[in-house]
Amino acid sequence: MDVDTDLREFFGMINRQKQVLLDAKSRKGECPRDRKSRDEMYLRFVVGCMASSAKRQEPQENMIHSSFMPAAYPPCTSSVSSLQSIMIKDLCLEIHHRGKLLLLRAITPPDRLTGIICLVEDEDEGVATLQIYQQDEETVRKATQIVDVGTILLVKEPYFKTMANGEYGLRVDHLSDLVEVDEDAAIVPQTWRLRRSGKGISADSLKLEGNAAIGQGDCWLAIKKYTNALKQQPTQQEAEIIKRNRSLALLRTGQYDAALSNSGFPSFGFSPPEKSLFRASEALYHLGKFAECCQVLEQLCVKYPANSEAPTSLARARRRLAEHSNGNIDFASLQTRAKRLYPPRMDHATYLGPVEIRDTNDLGRGVFVTKAVEAGELLFCEKAFSYAYVSEQYGRGNAGTKLLMNPETGRGFLGGQADLLQMIVQKLFKCPSIASSFTNLYHGSYMPIKAHEVDGESIVDTFLAERIISFNVFGCPHSSLQTHRDTMANKGSNKHKQHSCGIWTTASYINHSCLNNCHRTFIGDIMIVRATKDLNVNTELRFCYQLPTGKEDIGEHQETLQKGWEFTCTCTLCKSLEETPTSTFATRRKLFTQLSRICAGHTMNSIPMRKVERLLKSLSETYDRPASEVPRLALWDPQLMLARIYLAKKEHVKTLDALGKTLEALGFVCVGLEAALSTRFRVVKWGSLIDHVVEMFRSAHAAFRALGAIEDASIADGYARTAYRILVGEDSSYEATVAGYPVVG
Numbered sequence: 001m002d003v004d005t006d007l008r009e010f011f012g013m014i015n016r017q018k019q020v021l022l023d024a025k026s027r028k029g030e031c032p033r034d035r036k037s038r039d040e041m042y043l044r045f046v047v048g049c050m051a052s053s054a055k056r057q058e059p060q061e062n063m064i065h066s067s068f069m070p071a072a073y074p075p076c077t078s079s080v081s082s083l084q085s086i087m088i089k090d091l092c093l094e095i096h097h098r099g100k101l102l103l104l105r106a107i108t109p110p111d112r113l114t115g116i117i118c119l120v121e122d123e124d125e126g127v128a129t130l131q132i133y134q135q136d137e138e139t140v141r142k143a144t145q146i147v148d149v150g151t152i153l154l155v156k157e158p159y160f161k162t163m164a165n166g167e168y169g170l171r172v173d174h175l176s177d178l179v180e181v182d183e184d185a186a187i188v189p190q191t192w193r194l195r196r197s198g199k200g201i202s203a204d205s206l207k208l209e210g211n212a213a214i215g216q217g218d219c220w221l222a223i224k225k226y227t228n229a230l231k232q233q234p235t236q237q238e239a240e241i242i243k244r245n246r247s248l249a250l251l252r253t254g255q256y257d258a259a260l261s262n263s264g265f266p267s268f269g270f271s272p273p274e275k276s277l278f279r280a281s282e283a284l285y286h287l288g289k290f291a292e293c294c295q296v297l298e299q300l301c302v303k304y305p306a307n308s309e310a311p312t313s314l315a316r317a318r319r320r321l322a323e324h325s326n327g328n329i330d331f332a333s334l335q336t337r338a339k340r341l342y343p344p345r346m347d348h349a350t351y352l353g354p355v356e357i358r359d360t361n362d363l364g365r366g367v368f369v370t371k372a373v374e375a376g377e378l379l380f381c382e383k384a385f386s387y388a389y390v391s392e393q394y395g396r397g398n399a400g401t402k403l404l405m406n407p408e409t410g411r412g413f414l415g416g417q418a419d420l421l422q423m424i425v426q427k428l429f430k431c432p433s434i435a436s437s438f439t440n441l442y443h444g445s446y447m448p449i450k451a452h453e454v455d456g457e458s459i460v461d462t463f464l465a466e467r468i469i470s471f472n473v474f475g476c477p478h479s480s481l482q483t484h485r486d487t488m489a490n491k492g493s494n495k496h497k498q499h500s501c502g503i504w505t506t507a508s509y510i511n512h513s514c515l516n517n518c519h520r521t522f523i524g525d526i527m528i529v530r531a532t533k534d535l536n537v538n539t540e541l542r543f544c545y546q547l548p549t550g551k552e553d554i555g556e557h558q559e560t561l562q563k564g565w566e567f568t569c570t571c572t573l574c575k576s577l578e579e580t581p582t583s584t585f586a587t588r589r590k591l592f593t594q595l596s597r598i599c600a601g602h603t604m605n606s607i608p609m610r611k612v613e614r615l616l617k618s619l620s621e622t623y624d625r626p627a628s629e630v631p632r633l634a635l636w637d638p639q640l641m642l643a644r645i646y647l648a649k650k651e652h653v654k655t656l657d658a659l660g661k662t663l664e665a666l667g668f669v670c671v672g673l674e675a676a677l678s679t680r681f682r683v684v685k686w687g688s689l690i691d692h693v694v695e696m697f698r699s700a701h702a703a704f705r706a707l708g709a710i711e712d713a714s715i716a717d718g719y720a721r722t723a724y725r726i727l728v729g730e731d732s733s734y735e736a737t738v739a740g741y742p743v744v745g
C-alpha cells in the first residue's frame with residue numbers, strides 16, 4: 001500500500017528474463033555434457049570476484065542490482081537422515097532433486113552480489129557454482145562467516161539450473177535447505193577432515209575458544225564453539241555455563257528464541273545466576289514479551305541489588321508494558337526521537353485499542369471496532385514487524401539499489417521491499433515463536449507447506465514470505481509530520497512513491513475502501529491508526545490502499561488494485577465512477593484543464609473570480625450523486641483556491657461559503673458556514689481527509705474570528721486539531737505546524 005510498484009521502466013528487463021526462463025525450461029531434465037572444467041570455472045570465478053570487488057569500491061550512483069526470483073518451489077521438509085546422496089555430475093537442469101542430498105565443500109571464498117556465490121566441489125571432485133539467497137546482510141554477518149574455503153555444506157533437495165551468465169549452478173532460496181556440517185560428522189569423508197575439529201578437545205577448551213570469539217566480536221564462531229563444547233559431554237554444571245555463554249552469542253545474532261531457552265528460562269532453579277536472568281530478560285524484551293520481561297528483571301533487582309543495569313532495563317521494560325497495555329504513548333518524545341534516528345526504528349511497544357480481527361461476510365478477515373469511537377480517536381499504534389528504511393535523501397538508508405523481480409507473477413520489489421524479504425526470512429528463521437503473526441497474513445492462492453520444523457531448525461518458505469509481502473506491505477515516509485509540513489509548504493510530497501516500507505501485522509488485516517473510515521500515519525517504524533469518522537460499535541475498518549484522485553480513468557484505478565491485490569473495488573465511489581459516461585469524464589477533464597490553466601496563468605490578485613466560479617459550477621454539474629455519498633475529488637482543489645483568495649481579500653463571508661463547498665466536495669456535511677451565522681458551526685459527517693483539510697478548518701477559524709463569531713472560531717480550531725491528529729498521528733506538534741501555514745498562519 002503506497003509502495004512504489006511502478007516497474008514499467010524495468011519491463012524490458014523482466015521480459016528478457018522471462019525469455020531466459022522459458023529457454024531454460026526447454027532444457028528441463030537435461031543432464032548437461034558441456035560443463036566447464038574445474039580450472040576454467042575457477043578462473044572465471046576469480047575474475048568475477050575481482051570485478052565485483054572493484055564495483056564495491058567505486059559504487060556508481062543510481063546503480064541498480066537486479067535479481068530474479070525463480071518459479072516458486074517449496075522448501076525441503078525431510079530430515080537429512082531420510083535423504084539420499086547425489087553427485088554434481090548426476091544433477092539435471094531445472095530440476096528440484098526431491099529426496100536427494102548433496103554434500104559439498106567450498107573451494108573458493110564467497111563473493112557477495114545480490115546473493116552469496118562460491119564454487120563448491122563434491123566427493124568426486126565435480127565442481128559447481130553455489131548461489132545462496134536470503135542470507136544476512138554483510139553488515140550483520142560477513143559472507144565468510146557463512147561460507148569460506150573448506151566449509152562443508154549439505155544442500156537438501158538441490159535445485160540445479162542455468163544461471164544468468166549461461167553457466168550451470170545450484171541455487172538455494174530457503175535457509176533451511178542449506179546445512180553447515182562439522183568436519184567430524186559421520187557423513188564427511190576422511191579426505192575432507194583437514195582442519196582441527198572439535199573432536200578430542202575438551203568442552204572447557206572449546207568454551208574458552210567460544211569466549212575468545214565473543215571477545216573478538218565473532219558471535220557466529222562462538223556459537224559453533226559452544227555447540228561443539230556441548231557435544232564433548234561436559235558436566236551438568238559446565239553445560240549450564242556453556243549454554244549461558246551461548247545465550248549471549250545468540251542474543252547478539254538476533255536468535256532470541258534460542259537465546260531465551262539457553263538462558264535457562266523459565267525454570268532458573270533455586271539460585272538463578274545473574275547472567276541467566278539478564279540474558280533471559282533481554283531475549284524476552286526483543287520478543288515483545290514485556291510482562292514476562294518485567295517479572296524476570298524484578299527478580300534480578302531483588303537477588304542482585306548491585307547490578308547497575310537491571311533497574312534501567314526494568315524501567316525501560318515497564319515503559320513498554322505501559323504503552324502496550326494502556327496506550328500510554330508520549331507522542332512528542334516519539335517525534336523527537338524519530339527525527340534523530342537513521343533508520344528510525346523506534347524502541348516502542350504496540351498498543352491495540354478498541355479493535356479486533358474477525359471474519360467478514362465477503363472479504364476474508366477484517367478489523368472491527370469493539371466500541372463506538374469518534375473521529376480522531378486512536379484505534380491502534382503498531383510497531384513494525386519488519387521495516388526497511390530508505391532515506392528520502394537517499395544514501396542514508398539500508399536499501400535503495402536493489403530490484404528483485406518475479407517474472408512468474410510479473411511483480412517486482414524495488415529498493416526497501418527487496419531488503420524486506422531478506423530481513424523477514426531471517427527473522428522468521430531466527431525467531432520462530434513469533435513467525436505465525438506474519439505467516440498467517442493474507443497470501444492469495446499460494447499454498448504453504450504444513451511443516452514448520454525439520455532436524456530442530458525452523459522451515460521458512462521464502463516464496464510464501466515474498467507473496468505475503470506483496471499483498472501486505474505498506475510504504476511509509478520517515479514521518480507523516482514531515483510529509484504534512486512539506487505538502488502544506490507546497491514542497492510537493494512523494495507520498496505516493498514511498499521507498500521505505502514495512503509490515504504491520506494488525507494493520508494488514510484492514511480491507512480496502514476508497515471511502516475509508518480510518519487513516520494510517522507514521523512516526524518512523526510506528527504506524528498510528530485513527531478513526532476518520534464517528535463509527536458505531538462493530539463497524540469494519542477500511543483503509544484506502546490506493547487513493548483515486550478523481551481525475552484518472554476508473555479503469556486505471558481498478559487496474560492498480562487488481563494488479564496489487566487481485567480484487568476490484570465496489571465502493572460507492574468506484575461504482576459511481578463506473579456509471580459515469582465517458583462523455584462526462586471528457587467534459588470534466590476539459591473543465592479541469594481550463595481551471596488549471598487559469599490558476600497557473602494568474603496571480604491571486606489577477607484571477608478572474610467570476611470565470612472560476614462559473615467553471616466550478618459547471619464542474620459540479622458533471623456529478624449527479626450528492627457529494628455526501630460520492631465525494632467530488634477533482635473539485636476540492638480549485639474550490640480551496642477560491643477560499644484562499646477570499647480570505648486574503650478579507651471577504652470572510654465568501655471565505656466561509658467557499659470553504660463549505662470545498663469540504664462538501666470531499667464528502668463532509670457541515671452546518672453553520674452560511675452567511676447568516678445563525679447556526680453553530682458543526683461537522684455533521686466527516687468526509688475524505690487530505691492534508692489540506694487542516695488548512696480548511698484553520699481558514700474557517702480565521703474567518704469566524706474576523707466576523708466576531710468567537711465560539712465558532714474555537715470550534716473550527718478544534719476540528720482543525722482533530723483533522724491534524726488524524727493526518728499526522730498526534731497533535732503535540734499542532735501549534736508549531738499551523739503557525740507555519742502560508743495562508744492562514
Ligand SMILES: C[S@@+](CC[C@H](N)C(=O)[O-])C[C@H]1O[C@@H](n2cnc3c(N)ncnc32)[C@H](O)[C@@H]1O
Nearest residue numbers: 363364365442471472508509510511512565567
Ligand atoms: C491486506 S489483505 C486484507 C486482509 C484479508 N481480507 C485477509 O483475510 O487477511 C488484502 C486482501 O484482502 C482482500 N480485499 C481487501 N479489500 C477488498 C475489497 N474492497 N474488495 C475485495 N477484496 C478485498 C483482497 O483479497 C486483498 O488482496
